[in-house]
Amino acid sequence: MDAIVRSISINALTRRKRINEETVGESQLARVLTVFDLTALGVGATLGAGVYVLTGAVAKSVTGPSVVISFLIAAITSVLSGLCYAEFGARVPKAGSGYVYSYVTVGECCAFVIGWNLILSYVIGAASVARAWTANFDALTNNTIKNFMVDCCTMEVPGLAPYPDIFSFLVVMLLTALIAFGVKEFATVNKIFTVLNIGVILFVIIAGLTKADVHNWAWTPEEIAALSAVPYDMLTTFSTPTNSSSIVSTLATELNNISQSAAHTSTCAVPNEYGLGGFLPFGFSGLISGTATCFYAFVGFDCIATTGEEAINPQKSIPLGIVFSLAVCCLAYLGISSTLTLMQPYFCLDEAAPLPHAFKYVGLEWAQYPVSVGAICALSTSLLGAMFPMPRIIYAMAVDGLLFKFLAKVHNYTKTPLIATFVSGTVAGIMAVFFDLKELVDLMSIGTLAAYTLVAASVLLLRYQPDPEADRAPIEREETTESGKLEQMAIDPNSERVSFKASMLFKPESSLPTRTTTTIVNWTSTVAALTITLFSVVAVVGSTISWNIGMTLMLILFGAIAVLCTVIIWLQPQSSKELSFEVPFVPVVPILNMFVNIYLMISLPPSTWYKMLIWMFLGALIYFFYGISHSTEGKPEVTKKSHIVRKNTDVDEQLLQESRHV
Numbered sequence: 001m002d003a004i005v006r007s008i009s010i011n012a013l014t015r016r017k018r019i020n021e022e023t024v025g026e027s028q029l030a031r032v033l034t035v036f037d038l039t040a041l042g043v044g045a046t047l048g049a050g051v052y053v054l055t056g057a058v059a060k061s062v063t064g065p066s067v068v069i070s071f072l073i074a075a076i077t078s079v080l081s082g083l084c085y086a087e088f089g090a091r092v093p094k095a096g097s098g099y100v101y102s103y104v105t106v107g108e109c110c111a112f113v114i115g116w117n118l119i120l121s122y123v124i125g126a127a128s129v130a131r132a133w134t135a136n137f138d139a140l141t142n143n144t145i146k147n148f149m150v151d152c153c154t155m156e157v158p159g160l161a162p163y164p165d166i167f168s169f170l171v172v173m174l175l176t177a178l179i180a181f182g183v184k185e186f187a188t189v190n191k192i193f194t195v196l197n198i199g200v201i202l203f204v205i206i207a208g209l210t211k212a213d214v215h216n217w218a219w220t221p222e223e224i225a226a227l228s229a230v231p232y233d234m235l236t237t238f239s240t241p242t243n244s245s246s247i248v249s250t251l252a253t254e255l256n257n258i259s260q261s262a263a264h265t266s267t268c269a270v271p272n273e274y275g276l277g278g279f280l281p282f283g284f285s286g287l288i289s290g291t292a293t294c295f296y297a298f299v300g301f302d303c304i305a306t307t308g309e310e311a312i313n314p315q316k317s318i319p320l321g322i323v324f325s326l327a328v329c330c331l332a333y334l335g336i337s338s339t340l341t342l343m344q345p346y347f348c349l350d351e352a353a354p355l356p357h358a359f360k361y362v363g364l365e366w367a368q369y370p371v372s373v374g375a376i377c378a379l380s381t382s383l384l385g386a387m388f389p390m391p392r393i394i395y396a397m398a399v400d401g402l403l404f405k406f407l408a409k410v411h412n413y414t415k416t417p418l419i420a421t422f423v424s425g426t427v428a429g430i431m432a433v434f435f436d437l438k439e440l441v442d443l444m445s446i447g448t449l450a451a452y453t454l455v456a457a458s459v460l461l462l463r464y465q466p467d468p469e470a471d472r473a474p475i476e477r478e479e480t481t482e483s484g485k486l487e488q489m490a491i492d493p494n495s496e497r498v499s500f501k502a503s504m505l506f507k508p509e510s511s512l513p514t515r516t517t518t519t520i521v522n523w524t525s526t527v528a529a530l531t532i533t534l535f536s537v538v539a540v541v542g543s544t545i546s547w548n549i550g551m552t553l554m555l556i557l558f559g560a561i562a563v564l565c566t567v568i569i570w571l572q573p574q575s576s577k578e579l580s581f582e583v584p585f586v587p588v589v590p591i592l593n594m595f596v597n598i599y600l601m602i603s604l605p606p607s608t609w610y611k612m613l614i615w616m617f618l619g620a621l622i623y624f625f626y627g628i629s630h631s632t633e634g635k636p637e638v639t640k641k642s643h644i645v646r647k648n649t650d651v652d653e654q655l656l657q658e659s660r661h662v
Contacts (some may be wrong), residue, residue, distance in 0.1 A: 013107060013108060013109040013628075014107035014108065014109065015107060015108050015631075015633050015634070016103065016104060016105065016106075016107055016108070016633070017100065017103040017104050017108075017111070017400065017633055018633070030182070030183055030184070030310060030415035030416075031309070031310055031311065031312050032183055032184045032187070032310065032312070033183065033187060033307055033310050033311045033312060033317070034311075034312055034317065035316075035317045035320045035321055035324070036191070037187040037190075037191065037321075038304050038307060038311060038317055038318065038320075038321025038322075038325070039320075039321045039324040039325045039328070040187070040190055040191045040194040040195075041187070041190060041303060041304055041307070041321070041325075041384075041385060041388065042300070042301040042303065042304045042321055042322060042324075042325025042326070042329075042385075043194050043197075043198070043325045043328050043329060043381075044190050044193060044194040044197070044381025044382065044384060044385050045300035045301065045303045045381065045382060045384075045385020045386065045388075046297075046298055046299070046300035046301050046325060046326075046329045046385070047194075047197065047198075047201075047328070047329045047332055047333075047378065047381070048129065048300070048378050048379060048381065048382030048385070050296075050297040050333075051201065051297070051332060051333060051336050051378065052353075052354075052355055052371070052374070052375045052378060053351075053353070053354070054293070054294070054297050055067060055071075055333070055336055055337045055340055055354060056340060056349040056350060056351055056353075056354025056355070056358075057351040057354075058070065058290045058293050058294060059290075059337065059340065059341055059346045059349055059354075060346055060347065060349040060351055060354075061351070062282060062286055062289055062290040062293065063280075063282060063286050063287055063289075063290035064275055064278075064279070064280065064281035064282055064286070064341075064346045065216065065217045065279050065281075065341040065346055066279055066280045066281075066282075066286070066287050066290070067290055067294070067337045067341065067346075068334060068337045068338050068341070069287060069291075070287055070290035070291040070293075070294045071294050071297070071330075071333040071334055071337050072330075072334060073291045073294075074291050074294035074295040074297065074298055075298060075326065075329070075330035075333065075334075077291075077295060077592075077593070077596045078295065078298035078299075078301070078326060079326055080456075080589055080590075080592055080593035080596065081302075081452045081455070081456065081593050081597070082301055082322045082323065082326045083323075083583045083584070083589060084452075084455045084456045084458075084459045084583055084589070084590060084593060085098075085301070085302055085304070085305045085318075085322055085455055086318065086319035086322045086323060086581050086583070087319070087459050087579065087581055087582055087583045088101040088305070088455060088458065088459060089304075089305055089308065089314060089315070089318030089319055089322070089581070090315045090316075090318070090319055090579045090580045090581040090582075091104075091462065091579060092104055092308065098114050098115075098118060098302065098305070098451035098452070098454055098455045099111050099112075099114050099115035099118060099393055099396055099397065099451075100308070100396055101305075101454070101455050101458045102114050102454045102455070102458050103400070104458070104462070105457075105458040105461050105462045105465075106454065106457070106458055106461070108402070108628075108631060108633060109623070110454065111402075112397070112402050112619065112623050112627060113450075113616070113619070114450060114451050114454050115393055115396070115397050115402070116615070116616070116619040116623075117446070117447035117448075117450050117451065117612075117615075117616075118389070118393050118447055118448070118451055119390065119393055119394060119424075120444075120447050120615050121444045121445075121447035121448050121451075122386050122387070122389050122390040122393070122424075122428075123390060123424065123427055123428045123431065124431070124444050125382075125386035125444050126172065126383060126386040126387045126390065126425075126428040126432075127168075127172075127428045127429075127431035127432040127435065128432075128444075129379055129382045129383045129386055130165075130168040130169075130171055130172050130383055130428070130429070130432040131161075131165055131168050131432050132379055133168065133171060133376070133379040133380065133383060134165055134167045134168045134171065136372070136375050136376055136379060137167075137376060138167075140372060145167055146163070149163040149164065149165070149166070150162065150163050155434070160434055160435060161433075161434060161435060164433050164434060165432055165433050166433060168429070168432040168433065169429040169430070169432060169433045171383070172383075172387070172425055172428055172429035172432055173425060173426070173429055175383060175384060175387055175425075176387065176421060176422060176424075176425030176426075176429075178384075179384070179387060179388055179391070179416070179421055179425075180411075180414065180416055180418055180421040180422060180425075181414060181416075182414045182415070182416065183310050183415070183416060186384070186388065189384070190381060190384050190385075193377045193380045193381045193384070194377075194381050196373070196374070196377040197374055197377040197378045197381060198328070198332070199374075200370055200371065200373060200374025200377065201332050201335070201336060201374065203367075203370055203374075204336060204339060204355060204367075204371060204374070205335040205336065205339050207359075207364065207367055208339035208340070208342070208343050208358070208359070208362075209339055209342070211343050211362035211363075211364065212339065212342035212343060213342060213343075214342065216341060216342055216343070216344065216345050216346070217278070217279050217341065217342065218277075218278060218279070219277040219278065219281075219345060219346075219347075220277050220278070221276055221277045223277070224274045224277050224347060274347045275347075281346065292600055292603060294333075295596075295600060296445055297329075297333060298326065298329060298330075299444070299445070299448050300382070300385055300386075301322055301325050301326055301329075302389075302448065302451065302452070303385050303386075303388060303389040304318060304321045304322050304325065305318060305322070306388070306389040306392040306393065307392070315579075315580040315581075316580050316581075319580065319581035336355075340354055340355065340358055343358045343359075343361065343362055344357075344358045344361045344362070348361065355368075355371045356368035356371050356372070359371070386428075387424070387425060387428065390420075390421075390424035390425075390428070391416075391417045391420035391421040391423075391424050391425075392417070392420075394407050394417070394420040394423070394424060395407065395408055395410075395417035395420045397627075398420065399632075400631060400632050400633065401627065401630040401631045401632045401633075401634075402623065402627035402630075402631060403622070403626075403627065404626070405630070406419060407419055407420045407423065408420070445600070445604065445608075446601055446604055446608055446609075446612055447612075449597045449598075449600055449601045450597075450601065452593065452597045453593075453594050453597040453598060453601075456590040456591075456593040456594045456597070457525065457529065457590065457594060459583055459586070459590050460521075460525055460569070460586065460587050460590040460591070461521065461522060461525060462575075463574050463575055463583075463586050463587075464513050464517065464518055464521040464569070464572055464573075464574055464575065465513060465518055465575060466512070466513040466514060466515065466518060466575070500516060500519075500520075504516065504517070504520065505520065505568050505571075506568065506571055507571070508571065508572055508573055510573060511573055512573050512575075512576060513572070513573050513574065513575055514573075517572045517573055520568070520572060521569055521572050524565045524568050524569050525565070525569065525587075527561065527565050528561075528562050528565035528566065528569075528591060528594075529594060529598075531558045531559075531561040531562045531565070532558075532562055532591075532594060532595050532598050533598055533602070534554075534558050535555060535558035535559055535562065535595075536595070536598050536599040536601075536602040536603075537602055538551055538554050538555055538558065539555065539599065540599070540602050540603055542555075562591070562595075566587055566588060566591050569587040569591075570587055570588070574586065
């Protein structure tokens with residue numbers, strides 16, 4: 001215990017991972033992933049079940065047809081995170097994603113927190129997607145598996161699933177074996193499922209647009225009110241003409257002649273709260289609320305960043321993979337949301353399975369079968385995308401000594417972290433069997449958003465760090481020698497700290513980063529993050545209660561401070577180091593990314609934060625009782641001294657040999 005207490009210090013908590021530029025490309029893992037493989041991995045992990053479910057749920061009760069704009073805004077905010085990940089992929093091509101990035105720039109304790117949260121996010125993500133996969137597959141067989149398990153072994157325990165989902169465990173372990181067998185084999189299967197998913201999405205867009213009706217974006221309150229007056233049981237049976245604009249004018253005729261044949265059968269059930277109609281039926285607040293929900297549809301692309309040691313030429317392939325995958329997902333979500341809301345009025349959408357019901361609404365019932373196949377493919381790629389990064393995060397933390405060393409073992413034949421793969425897969429499979437994960441889904445979001453925030457902050461800080469390899473113009477000053485003669489002496493601007501002056505905030509004295517400018521950026525970034533957090537807290541609290549003048553003044557104050565900090569950082573000199581990819585408009589892009597992520601985290605319910613505290617307590621036990629004392633970065637002096645001893649010994653032996661020849 002005494003040794004543990006002695007090992008805990010500020011230096012230990014903030015020590016950073018050193019990356020050797022000469023050996024950064026070396027890896028024990030197999031480098032076999034191309035740009036296409038990484039793009040398929042990102043698309044598969046991001047373009048999952050959300051495209052088949054989330055669009056209808058958000059459009060019906062939150063945004064209406066403006067869900068298209070919500071997805072566009074969410075895509076733009078996701079691109080901000082994607083750009084930050086892309087730059088770090090070019091800087092640090094190592095396995096571990098946000099964990100490694102924060103370890104290099106922020107410090108060890110912060111890196112462990114991010115890595116620990118990412119493990120939780122991926123485990124819960126894999127377990128929840130596995131249950132969704134089996135539920136969709138079971139639906140194709142008329143719920144045969146569910147009915148059998150409910151009759152066989154029902155679990156009536158609070159917090160647990162209604163029945164043990166053994167089939168989901170088998171699916172998880174099957175895919176775990178696939179991932180453990182080899183990265184190349186995994187990439188091939190993932191590409192097949194992703195291509196099938198993209199094909200189904202294209203089919204939905206093309207087939208759906210043939211039945212599109214622009215009037216579905218222009219319903220008036222009077223037209224919707226006319227439908228709202230129809231009893232639910234009658235509304236689900238009367239037939240409607242294909243052109244939605246003539247529904248109201250023919251409503252009386254249809255009600256008098258329900259049995260009359262028509263183009264298709266409507267299953268529309270108009271809710272009581274249908275908004276104001278038009279393209280923005282729920283107003284601007286509904287658009288913003290829908291954007292926050294749609295943002296989570298783009299979570300998943302960060303799994304590309306975990307492939308730093310398995311990608312071919314990661315400095316270029318990782319940034320390209322991230323950008324291409326986000327572009328494909330953005331186009332897919334925009335296409336699906338536009339098609340869906342043009343096919344069927346937003347208030348008639350089905351929240352559980354919107355696409356099959358929409359095709360049934362327009363008379364294309366046969367289209368629900370390829371849509372079901374696409375959903376299975378999408379869930380398969382989502383499951384692979386959640387399971388693939390898990391062992392990579394665990395492997396990276398184990399190599400650094402923060403988790404148990406046996407988890408870092410790489411199989412000689414498959415070149416994969418075998419033990420970490422099966423341990424993480426088994427845990428995810430067990431959770432999928434027993435737990436009802438509805439209440440835990442938000443934990444995925446908070447872990448991922450925390451990682452996004454730290455990556456953005458890391459990019460911001462690292463861009464303003466002094467570059468030791470850059471050619472720096474010496475500063476000349478006069479020095480008096482012992483003889484009393486004045487001589488011009490050249491000094492390195494980073495060899496000593498220059499006294500801080502307030503004018504340096506807006507007018508730096510150097511054109512390249514120095515220790516002083518770096519300190520200014522570090523402190524200013526901290527103040528910016530704090531004010532952004534306070535701004536988000538006030539905004540979230542104000543949205544739940546009535547606004548007052550005090551809250552408005554606080555928002556103005558915190559917003560002004562954040563803008564001022566951004567301007568100060570903008571004026572500081574940046575590193576001249578050339579990268580294969582750089583985030584544009586630094587510091588604006590990273591700070592905007594931090595704001596979006598922090599705001600969404602603050603918006604999560606308190607119960608999510610309570611569960612996060614429990615998970616973090618378990619992580620703290622591992623870190624303080626094992627990781628902090630076994631960290632490979634905790635013994636740099638010993639390694640350095642041993643290197644010096646070996647070097648001196650070699651020199652002595654060389655001198656001895658030369659003396660013998662003489």
